[in-house]
Every structure is written in structure tokens, then in C-alpha cells.
Amino acid sequence: MKYYYFSKTLQIFTFLLFIFLIESSFSSVETFDKTKKPLFVVVIDAGHGGNDVGNECSDLSRFKQEKDIVLPVALQLGGYLENLLENVKVVYTRTEDRYVSLEERVEIANNASADLFISIHANHNPIKSIYGSQVHIHNHDIKFSKVFAKKLMKQLSERAKRKVLKLQTKVDRGHNLFVLQNTKMPAVLVELGFMSNGQEEVYLNSEYGQTILASAIFRAVREYREVVQ
Numbered sequence: 290m291k292y293y294y295f296s297k298t299l300q301i302f303t304f305l306l307f308i309f310l311i312e313s314s315f316s317s318v319e320t321f322d323k324t325k326k327p328l329f330v331v332v333i334d335a336g337h338g339g340n341d342v343g344n345e346c347s348d349l350s351r352f353k354q355e356k357d358i359v360l361p362v363a364l365q366l367g368g369y370l371e372n373l374l375e376n377v378k379v380v381y382t383r384t385e386d387r388y389v390s391l392e393e394r395v396e397i398a399n400n401a402s403a404d405l406f407i408s409i410h411a412n413h414n415p416i417k418s419i420y421g422s423q424v425h426i427h428n429h430d431i432k433f434s435k436v437f438a439k440k441l442m443k444q445l446s447e448r449a450k451r452k453v454l455k456l457q458t459k460v461d462r463g464h465n466l467f468v469l470q471n472t473k474m475p476a477v478l479v480e481l482g483f484m485s486n487g488q489e490e491v492y493l494n495s496e497y498g499q500t501i502l503a504s505a506i507f508r509a510v511r512e513y514r515e516v517v518q
């Protein structure tokens with residue numbers, strides 16, 4: 290019982306601290322920026338959905354499939370962007386558990402004339418010891434994709450304290466990623482972590498982990514916008 294109250298208090302405290310950290314860094318940006326920013330459109334693409342479960346978890350009674358890990362992170366990220374930044378429009382490729390084709394995802398982004406496209410996934414590898422977040426772009430020619438990718442990698446490392454693996458381009462991967470190849474704006478695909486790694490699977494399934502990951506992506510978008518607008 291005692292422990293319950295302690296852990297509740299701790300939870301509330303952590304939450305307030307989180308709001309404070311976001312708000313304080315937000316207001317310091319606002320103080321210097323008196324001009325209203327032009328509209329900034331972000332497309333948030335929660336990978337997979339519906340029959341396409343993505344990577345499978347190790348134990349369905351304890352953990353979620355990839356499609357159900359990435360959706361809450363996508364929705365939290367969208368919430369932060371809409372609530373904490375001015376003049377931002379968030380467009381989701383899905384907000385529920387339904388199948389969306391890769392072509393549709395690209396079409397949604399291109400039709401929205403998005404300024405930034407973020408596709409959110411979780412990784413899997415037969416070698417269970419492999420872990421870490423990883424960011425993908427199409428190639429180095431799309432300069433702003435790389436600018437955002439670098440900011441995202443920094444936040445994943447510093448804010449979310451994740452091990453961050455090397456940035457991947459088409460050449461590194463040896464193949465194209467459809468959504469990165471066909472979207473017409475700066476675009477990244479982020480693999481939040483490896484579901485095949487025991488510790489990382491626990492983190493990816495935790496509310497804490499999802500909140501911190503969403504917060505890290507949010508901070509990268511906020512920083513990136515300062516550069517491009």
C-alpha cells in the first residue's frame with residue numbers, strides 16, 4: 290500500500306518535471322522569437338497497422354506487436370507538436386489500428402505539402418544482443434533529411450538515452466525504403482529500438498519509454514524548425 294502511494298507520487302512528480310522541462314525550454318525559444326512562424330506541416334506515419342502487424346513481439350501476453358508500439362508514440366508526438374508549438378499542422382497516416390498501404394502513406398504526405406515526414410517503426414534482428422535506435426534517410430543529397438536525421442539522433446541519444454546506431458542511407462541498406470524514396474519533402478524513418486532485444490522490448494512497451502521517445506522526436510522537430518523557418 291505504502292509502495293503504491295510512493296510510486297503514484299513518483300509518477301506524478303515525473304510527469305510534472307517532464308511538463309516543466311518542455312515548457313521551460315519552449316518559453317526560452319518564444320522569448321527570442323517575436324515574429325509569428327509560418328505554418329509548418331508535419332506528417333507522422335505510424336508504421337504498419339491492421340493485418341500488417343510489423344515485427345512480432347516475443348510474448349503476446351506481455352508485449353505488443355510493432356504496429357501497436359509505434360501508434361501511441363506517433364499520437365503522443367502529434368499531441369506535443371500541436372499543443373506546444375505555434376502554427377503547426379499535424380497530419381497522420383493513421384490514428385487507429387488499420388491497414389494503410391505504402392502508396393497511400395506517400396500520397397497523404399505529398400498531398401499535404403508537408404515540410405517534414407516522420408515514419409515510426411520498431412526493429413527486429415535474429416541476433417538478440419543487437420539493440421539501439423536507428424534513423425534512415427533516402428540519400429545524402431536530400432540535405433534537409435540529413436539535417437533532421439542528425440538532430441533526431443542527438444535527441445535519441447541525449448534525451449532518450451538510447452544507444453544510437455549509424456545513420457542509414459539507401460547505399461548503406463542496399464535497398465530503397467518506399468516511403469523515403471517517394472515522398473517529396475525531407476523525410477526520415479526512425480526505428481525506435483529492437484523488439485528482439487529483451488531489455489529494449491520492455492522499454493518500447495513501457496509508457497515511460499514511449500513518452501520519452503515521443504519527447505525526443507518532438508525536440509528534434511522543434512530544433513529542426515528553428516533551422517528551416
Ligand SMILES: [Zn+2]
Pocket residue numbers: 336337343344355410411
Ligand atoms: Zn516496421
